[in-house]
Amino acid sequence: MFDSFEVVPAVDVQDGQVVQLVGGERGTGRTYGDPVEAARNWAAAGADTLHLVDLDGAFEGERANAAAIERVVAATDADVQVGGGIRTATDAFDLLESGVDRVILGTVAVENPDVVSTIAERYPDGVLVSLDSKGGEVVVSGWTEGTGLDPAEAAARFVEAGAAGILFTDVDVEGRMEGVRGEEVRRIVSAVDAPVIASGGVATVEDVRIVHDAGAAAVVVGTALYEGAFTLAAARDAVA
Secondary structure (H helix, E strand, C coil): CCCCCEEEEEEEEECCEEEEEECCEEEEEEECCCHHHHHHHHHHCCCCEEEEEEHHHHHHCCCCCHHHHHHHHHHCCCEEEEECCCCCHHHHHHHHHCCCCEEEECHHHHHCCHHHHHHHHHCCCCEEEEEEEECCEEEECCCCEECCCCHHHHHHHHHHHCCCEEEEEEHHHCCCCCCCCHHHHHHHHHHCCCCEEEECCCCCHHHHHHHHHCCCCEEEECHHHHCCCCCHHHHHHHCC
């Protein structure tokens, strides 16, 4: 999935615009323009992978920004991983057949784990399971509902079910630019024999190094890049 450690820009889409939320809370985000323009800029800056989330889909339970995401996929040669509002295997297959490289399953994986195996049978490298952790438990439905699941234990089960990797988001620090919690990332990495992509809290290039040193295969960065805290090139150089 990742030949070497990657810094992956986030292109989270709400109402057709790039938005970065704080702590996963609706109404807290800042907008950063057109997602196609953002995707092209990140690809031109050297991004090998782009992380797209349909925020409206995540909150509402069905895909809501499909047109914007399709335009992003068509606009760049970078790998694209997409999440938010994917609730059935059919949704996932439609995305994978349209050129998306990986789908990210969150709520549906927790509620119906068999869907992971169903998709993985056809696309063995095509499924990431998103485990969003808030207060030490996995949360779903746009980070609004607790599940009681331990993130590390859940990660192990989903990899066994066929997930090609785990996307671990530390919601408690998401969008706050206050730093990552490397021990949380390390705990997930230790639980699985599969790539772990970490997200949440990155504020400096040192945070990128911490995620790298924790054993993750990649880190998703959103607000820090959009706010100019550092460049994509600087982040990549920090772990080269």
